[in-house]
Amino acid sequence: MSDQNTNPRTEWPLWEIFIRGQHGMSHRHVGSLHAPDAEMAIKNARDVYTRRNEGVSIWVVEAEKITASSPSDKGPMYEPSQSKVYRHPTFFDIPDDVGAM
Amino acid sequence: MYAQMVKSENTDSGPELDAFQARIDAGEKIEPKDWMPAGYRKTLIRQISQHAHSEIVGQLPEGNWITRAPTLERKAILLAKVQDEAGHGLYLYCAAETLGVSRDELTEMLLDGRMKYSSIFNYPTLTWADIGAIGWLVDGAAIMNQVPLQRTSYGPYARAMVRICKEESFHQRQGYDIMMKMAQGSEAQKRMAQDALNRYWYPSLMMFGPSDKESVHSAQSMKWRIKINSNDELRQKFVDQTVPQAEYLGLTVPDDNLRLNPETGHYEFSEPDWTEFFEVLNGNGPCNKERLEARNKAWDDGQWVRDGMMAHARKKAARAAASKVAAE
Ligand SMILES: [Fe+2]
Ligand SMILES: [Fe+2]
Ligand SMILES: [Fe+2]
Numbered sequence: 116m117s118d119q120n121t122n123p124r125t126e127w128p129l130w131e132i133f134i135r136g137q138h139g140m141s142h143r144h145v146g147s148l149h150a151p152d153a154e155m156a157i158k159n160a161r162d163v164y165t166r167r168n169e170g171v172s173i174w175v176v177e178a179e180k181i182t183a184s185s186p187s188d189k190g191p192m193y194e195p196s197q198s199k200v201y202r203h204p205t206f207f208d209i210p211d212d213v214g215a216m
Numbered sequence: 217m218y219a220q221m222v223k224s225e226n227t228d229s230g231p232e233l234d235a236f237q238a239r240i241d242a243g244e245k246i247e248p249k250d251w252m253p254a255g256y257r258k259t260l261i262r263q264i265s266q267h268a269h270s271e272i273v274g275q276l277p278e279g280n281w282i283t284r285a286p287t288l289e290r291k292a293i294l295l296a297k298v299q300d301e302a303g304h305g306l307y308l309y310c311a312a313e314t315l316g317v318s319r320d321e322l323t324e325m326l327l328d329g330r331m332k333y334s335s336i337f338n339y340p341t342l343t344w345a346d347i348g349a350i351g352w353l354v355d356g357a358a359i360m361n362q363v364p365l366q367r368t369s370y371g372p373y374a375r376a377m378v379r380i381c382k383e384e385s386f387h388q389r390q391g392y393d394i395m396m397k398m399a400q401g402s403e404a405q406k407r408m409a410q411d412a413l414n415r416y417w418y419p420s421l422m423m424f425g426p427s428d429k430e431s432v433h434s435a436q437s438m439k440w441r442i443k444i445n446s447n448d449e450l451r452q453k454f455v456d457q458t459v460p461q462a463e464y465l466g467l468t469v470p471d472d473n474l475r476l477n478p479e480t481g482h483y484e485f486s487e488p489d490w491t492e493f494f495e496v497l498n499g500n501g502p503c504n505k506e507r508l509e510a511r512n513k514a515w516d517d518g519q520w521v522r523d524g525m526m527a528h529a530r531k532k533a534a535r536a537a538a539s540k541v542a543a544e
Contacts, residue, residue, distance in 0.1 A: 127522065146311075163306050
């Protein structure tokens with residue numbers, strides 16, 4: 116521990132920042148920043164990403180805690196939904212006489 | 217520009233590369249975990265970092281006037297502007313980090329001179345009018361370059377540019393507002409405004425970099441869509457936009473060869489002194505030494521704060537863990 120504390124190369128961890136805009140939206144990823152802990156990450160996110168009222172709520176997640184799908188899985192990962200066109204309403208022909216549906 | 221003379225890496229070839237180029241040609245965005253040629257990655261790290269470093273070092277010439285701004289309102293505005301530039305640096309550093317380089321590495325490369333920043337920030341800010349000229353001309357030139365980069369092929373870079381562009385027009389307007397005030401002011405103020413234009417005109421033209429007609433680097437970067445327009449194209453656009461703005465102020469662009477070509481509708485103008493440009497880029501400008509010293513000092517002086525906050529965070533985490541164990 117003392118070793119880490121005196122090592123000048125110890126970088127603050129990287130945090131991914133998610134912000135909820137004004138209009139009842141979900142939190143959205145806006146970028147990342149470095150901070151020693153979650154509390155400071157939120158304070159820094161306020162200064163870096165909401166200087167013009169861009170948000171009403173901030174989430175911070177340590178970057179290394181995020182698990183992401185890999186782009187090379189794209190095919191096998193999403194293929195199952197491609198063959199199920201009936202999940203979309205346009206699959207079904209409904210006569211105009213039926214009215215709005 | 218903020219990233220001047222970025223050398224592009226020649227790249228490997230093969231079917232992967234063709235597929236990659238096809239994605240770029242189709243206007244798709246490349247994201248951090250996608251396959252990319254080593255040359256693309258390396259060139260982008262260089263370009264994005266140089267841009268980030270420019271935003272950070274760019275705070276220094278303007279920061280010079282924060283304590284001496286003529287009114288409290290001007291001071292608050294300048295402070296907000298300079299704070300935005302710090303933000304721009306941070307957006308860009310985090311985009312560069314998605315390419316697999318660490319923040320500390322980038323900082324160290326700036327501090328020991330291995331990485332460059334824009335030549336423009338090596339000029340001094342001698343009077344308050346220089347703050348006007350910087351917002352008007354320097355941010356104006358930056359906007360010319362940054363607007364098309366919102367469509368660059370690398371996703372995190374493009375998104376950083378979108379954020380930056382949203383904030384830049386405030387910068388340019390606050391600069392022009394200062395210039396209007398000065399140009400309509402006393403004789404001494406007018407002289408100051410003219411003097412600022414005289415000193416910042418050619419360095420602003422240099423921001424776009426030398427003509428890249430025959431540059432192989434530019435050709436590769438354009439193919440990758442990490443450069444969208446040629447240096448000459450952007451410079452011409454800047455001159456065409458800026459000359460009428462100078463006329464509105466009643467100021468004279470310091471160029472005897474400046475004239476509007478009625479056939480092309482574009483201004484003809486003198487090239488800046490490229491020898492001066494290379495001198496400045498190579499570390500011999502009026503303020504290079506001072507700028508790097510200031511950045512090094514800030515980094516060194518901040519070390520105990522960074523260390524202290526990290527130590528505090530660890531202690532707090534350890535305490536929280538211990539009290540959790542005790543409670544169980
Ligand atoms: Fe900026
Ligand atoms: Fe800037
Ligand atoms: Fe700016």
